[in-house]
Amino acid sequence: KTFYVEMNQKILEEDLQLWRATSEKKDGNHPPLILCDFWFVLDLKLKKLIFDNNSSITQRENQTPQQMVFHPLMGWIPSDPDFFYLNLRRDSLLEDSFQQLAAAPLSDLRKHLVVRFDKDSKITKVYKTDFFHHLFLRIVSDKPEMFMLNDSETLVWFSSKAAEENMMDFYLFGVLCGLALYNNSIVHLSFPLVLFKKLLDVAPTxxxxxxxxxxxxxxxxxxxxxxxxxxxxxxxxxxxxxxxxxxxxxxxxxxxxxxxxxxxxxxxxxxxxxxNISVEKAFQEFRRGFFQVCDQRLLKLFHPNELQGILLGEDVYDWEQLRQNTLYEWNNPPTHPTIQMFWEV
Missing domain, CATH: 3.30.2160.10 (Hect, E3 ligase catalytic domain)
Incomplete structure (x- = not known):
C-alpha cells in the first residue's frame, strides 16, 4: 500500500529552510534529519508546495527592495518592483523573447517574472499566461527545424538534424520551460515522458x-x-x-x-x-537552460511522470472539482444562465 506523510504548511516551510541551509554543506558526523531528503514519503501536493515555496524564497533573494524615487509631478514615489520584466511586441513575440532572455543575467531569470505587451505597463497574471501559451506555439511554427513529430503528430521530440548554430535556441527553449515551471505556468507542448526521465537522469527504455x-x-x-x-x-x-x-x-x-x-x-x-545519441547536443543545451532557472537538486523530489504533469498540465480534468473551485471576477453569479450553460457543455 502506498504510504505518504501528511503535515501542515508551517512544518514544511521550516523543513525547507533547514534543507536550504544544509544542502551545500552538511555535518558529516551529525547530518540533520530533513524531510526533503526523504522524497518517497511525500505526495505530489507536498512536493509541489516545497518547490513553489523554494521558488518564492529564491525570487525574494534575487530582488532588491523598492526604493523611493522623485517624480517631477508626483513627488517621492516607490520605484517599480525589482522583477524580471519582459517587454514584448505581440507581432515580434518570438524574436523579442529570445533576444531579452539571451541578454538577461542569471539573477534576473530567478526573479518574479512580469510580462508586458506593446508598452502596456500594468502588471497582470493574464499577460504571463498569454505569453507562455502563444510563445510555445510560435516556437513550433516558426522554428520547425528544432523538433520532430511522431507518426500521429501528437508528440514532440528534439530533431536529430538541428544545426550547430541553432544550439542557442535549445538553450533558450530550456530557459523558457524552466521559467514556466518556476512561475507556476504550463508548457503548451506535448512532450513524451522520456524528456522528464532524462531531466531526472533516468535512462530511456x-x-x-x-x-x-x-x-x-x-x-x-x-x-x-x-x-x-x-x-x-x-x-x-x-x-x-x-x-x-x-x-x-x-x-x-x-x-x-x-x-x-x-x-x-x-x-x-x-x-x-x-x-540520447541523435539529440545529445540539443538536449544538453535544453537541460542547461532549464536548470539555469530551476533548482536541479529540488527537482529530484519528483518522479518523471509527476514532473511531466506539473509542467505540461493534466490531460484528464475533474470538471466537477474545477466547477466547485472556480472564482468569478464579474458580477454574474454561478447561477447565471450563461455560466450554467458553460458547465453543462
Whole structure:
C-alpha cells in the first residue's frame, strides 16, 4: 500500500529552510534529519508546495527592495518592483523573447517574472499566461527545424538534424520551460515522458519508444517477443530509418542482421540512438537552460511522470472539482444562465 506523510504548511516551510541551509554543506558526523531528503514519503501536493515555496524564497533573494524615487509631478514615489520584466511586441513575440532572455543575467531569470505587451505597463497574471501559451506555439511554427513529430503528430521530440548554430535556441527553449515551471505556468507542448526521465537522469527504455511511436515501438516489441529461433530470416538489420534519415546502429558492421542472440542489443541501441545519441547536443543545451532557472537538486523530489504533469498540465480534468473551485471576477453569479450553460457543455 502506498504510504505518504501528511503535515501542515508551517512544518514544511521550516523543513525547507533547514534543507536550504544544509544542502551545500552538511555535518558529516551529525547530518540533520530533513524531510526533503526523504522524497518517497511525500505526495505530489507536498512536493509541489516545497518547490513553489523554494521558488518564492529564491525570487525574494534575487530582488532588491523598492526604493523611493522623485517624480517631477508626483513627488517621492516607490520605484517599480525589482522583477524580471519582459517587454514584448505581440507581432515580434518570438524574436523579442529570445533576444531579452539571451541578454538577461542569471539573477534576473530567478526573479518574479512580469510580462508586458506593446508598452502596456500594468502588471497582470493574464499577460504571463498569454505569453507562455502563444510563445510555445510560435516556437513550433516558426522554428520547425528544432523538433520532430511522431507518426500521429501528437508528440514532440528534439530533431536529430538541428544545426550547430541553432544550439542557442535549445538553450533558450530550456530557459523558457524552466521559467514556466518556476512561475507556476504550463508548457503548451506535448512532450513524451522520456524528456522528464532524462531531466531526472533516468535512462530511456523501450516503453518510451512505444509511447512516442506505436509503429517503431510495436516493431521492436515484436522482435523482443519473437518466439522462434529464426529471427535472422525476418530480414531485420541494424540499419534504421529515424527522423528522415538512414542510420547504422553498428558502423563497424553495416547491414548486420538482427538475430535471437543480439536482438536486445539492437533494441537498446535503437532506443539509445533516438533519445540520447541523435539529440545529445540539443538536449544538453535544453537541460542547461532549464536548470539555469530551476533548482536541479529540488527537482529530484519528483518522479518523471509527476514532473511531466506539473509542467505540461493534466490531460484528464475533474470538471466537477474545477466547477466547485472556480472564482468569478464579474458580477454574474454561478447561477447565471450563461455560466450554467458553460458547465453543462
Amino acid at each position: 523501450l516503453e518510451d519508444m512505444v509511447e512516442f511511436s506505436e509503429d517503431v515501438g510495436g516493431s521492436l516489441k515484436y522482435i523482443l517477443d519473437y518466439k522462434d529461433d529464426d529471427l535472422e530470416e525476418q530480414d531485420f538489420t541494424f540499419e534504421i530509418h529515424w527522423d528522415g534519415k538512414d542510420v547504422d546502429l553498428d558502423p563497424q558492421d553495416p547491414q548486420k542482421s538482427v538475430t535471437n542472440q543480439n536482438r536486445k542489443q539492437f533494441i537498446d541501441a535503437y532506443v539509445n540512438y533516438a533519445f
